Amino acid sequence: MKLNEWMVKPTPQTEWIQGRGILLWLAFFFIELGAGIFFVATFFGNLWAMLIGWLVCGVIGGGVHILYLGHPFRFWRMVRKPGSSWISRGLIFVSLFLILGLIQMAVVSGGGSSLVLTILVDILAFLTIVYGGFAMNCVNGIPLWNTALLPILYAVSGIWGGASVALGIALGTGAASTIGVSLEEWIRLLLIAYIGLIIVYFISVRYTNLTGKVSVQGIVSGEYWPLMWFGVVLIGLVIPIAVVVISLGTGIENMSAAVLYIAILCELVGDITMRYLILKDGLYSPLIASSAYAP
């Protein structure tokens, strides 16, 4: 792009996906996935899933997020503007979630339970799942992000991913016979919700403005169509749908663990790919009109 051509047509954001920006993509994914795993695990009292969710969220996601910063050792300053900044709020949510999550796990491991604590942790886990979506939602220069559907999409994908991984953990720890059926119900409903949301999301952004149209076209039929149709649709949706359909016939308890693990992996690949596309194809509306810009 020539210097004087910058922002004369829809211009992609780069700081949150290129170079070190890749770390932020991974950070949002792992933070939301980890919180989703913990969130689902609290409903079934699965301590292993809680622990793994906590580690994925706090250690992997949080660690990668801090690594992304230009000055990582100043990260503690990021809690200073919760009144207006979603990143500030997010750090508070994540921090409180991790602290209370640790207490929750200690209580559960000791054989105890506290409804108040569980509710509080679940609220914080949910807020941790959605804060990234809201942080992107308030960027009004990028039509692909500036939609109320984005936080909802991230909430559903976070919980769906959490439920899938929790199922995988249950399979690995021998708890599948007790909670596998319930988890599969969650996964089916969330899968349907996710598909519906993706469709509505793209349709709604497509009609926002010209930049929104270009963004959606870029993902669906433009430069990024292979990632969309192979990564998100084929791997991330078709394969999990096929496994769900099979499980409806045979029952989850009769399904091969290998098939279920493949479905879980495919779901995660689809989820992370979708997040990559949303970040990569986040286009700013141009500052100056240009006839050279043609969708």
Added chain:
Amino acid sequence: MRLGMVIDRKRCIGCYACMISCKQSHALPPEVFWNRVLISETGTYPTVTKQILPVICNHCEEAACVAVCPTGATEKREDGIVWIDADKCVGCRYCLIACPYQMRTYHSDNKKEYWPGQGLSELESFGRETFYPLQPKTVVKCNFCMERLEEGQRNGLQIGIDREATPVCVNACPVKARTFGDLNDPNSNVSILIKERKGYSLHPEYGTEPSVHYLD
């Protein structure tokens, strides 16, 4: 007081003097621009119009960058200037993403050379280490030459009127396309221009209330 700028697009000839003077006076490294001149074409042959749009930070009244900054590094001063306290900036780049005008830059490397492979020249070194040091791994942007304005005010000069109390890009423009002054003063040069020539700002639908206005 609300400092602002008016840019007359009818006068602007796209000479880049504003961009170059800003670069020079702030010793900006490669790929860091606080002033830009955008050029495009609209229409189809034979009725094609060349569009030239100089852009800088709009120092918005309802700045998105101020709202999203998690550390409070980006602040709006009483005189309307939106500035960045580099010592508080963590480099999360949320402000950069949130700015709908994309007028912020992440300053990643203080050692980047204008002549690759030759090391920093004496001028580059002086500029970045002494004259106008920028903290690496923070976000930087136009600050309406606030140090210059403050110095001018201390010396009893009038902002936007006396050259030593006016941003360098305003002074550098050979066709006097830029005017700088107090938008809250209805009798200021900028306010009169906006009123008489129907000045407008970029993307008003974002609700940012920019302090930079344009005249056609």
